[in-house]
Amino acid sequence: MWTNVDTINTKQLIILDDQYSLSPSYSCSHPTKTSTIVTTQLQLLHIKMSATESSSIFTLSHNSNLQDILAANSKWASQMNNVQPTLFPDHNAKGQSPHTLFIGCSDSRYNENCLGVLPGEVFTWKNVANICHSEDLTLKATLEFAIICLKVNKVIICGHTDCGGIKTCLTNQREALPNANCSHLYKYLDDIDTMYHEESQNLVHLKTQREKSHYLSHCNVKRQFNRIIENPTVQTAVQNGEVQVYGLLYNVEDGLLQTVSTYSKAIPK
Known part of the structure; x- marks a missing residue:
């Protein structure tokens, strides 16, 4: 059709x-x-x-239409059953017990699959530019559910290179968003725009837009990581030796992860 x-x-x-x-x-x-x-x-x-x-x-x-989507799903499920025949009936059907909370950007080029995991291993929350405001209800609820209810022992905040939200601010295109019927996106990216201006002095030493974008992606992971480790639920779990927090950066050019920050009961790095 x-x-x-x-x-x-x-x-x-x-x-x-x-x-x-x-x-x-x-x-x-x-x-x-x-x-x-x-x-x-x-x-x-x-x-x-x-x-x-x-x-x-x-x-x-x-x-693609609905029939294509359903056909693709059927093919995926069949392939998954061939590779891991016990995954759906013996594991996923009986509940979830994820070991990791993965917080990332909504960008289509990466997700928790970059960890090489199967369905049921990772609890996931994604949003535009992986922004984690300390008072965001979704963030606080996600951390509580993952750590207290699901008992994950790892929290990953994972940004990525070539981020559209970051590039929008870096190239001064954010100001045009309200006129393009994207007033909510304009307001949402305020945190990234603030970071961009805070790092302006460091950006002048970088020659290309690609280098600047990469640098800001790295900074954004640190920025959101620092907010996550200040969360009371996270702090309690870390101090009890129950959770470790990792700040990672995914490179869309090769699919590899880079460590940006870590936080555990040991001395933060």
Whole structure:
């Protein structure tokens, strides 16, 4: 089933449930010719979409529909059952007991899978630019649930290189957000913009935007890490020797993690 038909000139063409028809407003004295035109357009669209999707390494795309999503899920579940046949029935179906809380950016290029884990190992919270305001209710609730209820013994705050939120502030594009109907995003990125201006003197020594962005990503991990270790739930767990906190930076260019900060009952580094 196709629903995206922007590339078709005949706008009256409606494609639903694998059928096509012409809207009542479309008048033509040659129905056979019209049918041929429509069929040709469908074939061209199918060829174009197939070529685009076949050249991609990704499972789904902007052209994917619900059936594609469900089919991809079915394939994934089948593959997972082949590799780990006990994962779903004997482990996931009986509850979760994650060892790690992973806090990261909502960026599509990384998640807890960069740790090489299976479903059920990591409890996850992601947001734009992995910002952790000390008084944020979601942050406090997530830390309490993960540490007190789920008994995780590791908390990871993981930023990444080439962060869109950081680059928006670095390139002074944040000011344009309200005019682009992104007033909430403008306000949300205030913390990143503040960090950017606080680090301005250190940025002048870096030559390229890539270097500056990388530096700010590193700084952002430290910034959010320092807030997390000040959280009362985290401090109590750390002092009791129950939790360790790691600040990590994921590199989107090679998939590797870099240690930024650590905090445990030993002396913080």
